[in-house]
Amino acid sequence: MRSALLDAASKLFLKHGFDRVTARQIAVAAGTTPAMIHYYFVNKLGLFRAMLERVIGPVRDMIAGSLQGGAVDPAVLIRMHMQTAAANPWIATLIVNEVLAEKGRFRGTFIREFAGRQAPLVIELLQRARASGNVREDLDVRLAALSLMSLCMFPFLARHVAGPVLGLKLDEDEIERLIAHTARLFAVGTTPPGRATRPEHRA
Template identity: 35%
Template sequence: MTSKPLNAGNAGNAGNAGNAGNVGRPVGGDSERVRNQLLDAARQHFLDRDFKAVSLRQIADTAGVNPAMVKYYFGGKRGLYLAMVDSMLRQLEERLSALPRGAEISVSEFIHGYTALLAANPWWPNFIVREVLFGDGELREEVIGKFMQHIGPRLIGRVEEEITLGNYRDNLDPSLAVISLLGVTLFPFIAAPIIGRIFKRELGPDDVNELAQHNTALFLQGVLAGPSPGATS
């Protein structure tokens, strides 16, 4: 510990947030509120920018608290991030378990449910794609585990069942079918930022139903004209 001063003399305004100057324990102290403000701010920033692209100071600014509170409440930037991820995943799990499921629901209901869920939580595909594709590896594992262990196999089982029942072609590969199903369901939201630009189509909240209907029809009937059974028109 030689402790030679390197950059002494700067300091000053490094993101004067919220109650600047009010040093010391605040009067109507609600520590839970500060914690949640930090979580909210973290959500806002992390959901559309990379972990490294977001600075503690930015989060603290948005939350209106001092950057040191991140250490105080979450141990550091990483801790805050993990806490945020956790709260997100728990929220999503709630929504997921509220969706209709079981053997009796139709693919249409399934697609409609997930499409509506995605439309209501547009952060989800973005976040998952970012975590899974560009994550450091640790969070990646966690996210994959928490999400896909349940959803993936359940979907595959469902498709296998339909094949056994004779409802789906028996030359259908169940896992590829599920990948396709996820593709048509997720991709519009993954690509949302550019869809409007390219396709002159916004996919706003009103179009969600139309999208779900389209996906259902495509998945079930494909695009071919002719004597396809069960036309929706």
């Protein structure tokens, strides 16, 4: 039952965000009652935290792990991100949802712990790349990091937003090409040395 709740929470929270899903919806989707949320996770927020840890915890650890071992080619990092994001297409939506939700601070420190922790890494990575001469010297690292992260996110936002807004129905093949197209935008640094690290978590 605990895992059934986590499953339902994953599906609903990731798609619609914390506020737009009720505890009852999750309970019903899991085939039980809201009381079970309190029993296993204290409250709705606890369920959200647990679900978050289960879903994007592995992703965070993988990225952090592969960044720890010295210098990484930005292109490799981007490719890695693209693959994990493609495998978990709703994470970008979740992050945008949650960041836009609260009035300045985060829901606890979730996003700060997850997405926020990776931002300094990206900046540091770009600084290293600049130092090693892989990108031009006059690069504004902060703005470049912003562009980088935004462009890495937008295909996965577009996936769920394009239909409603543009009247476009994107099939999997087009998404694939959109991701490739975006990745090509960032052919920074030297040539990407094949596939260095691969995400092996859930499809």
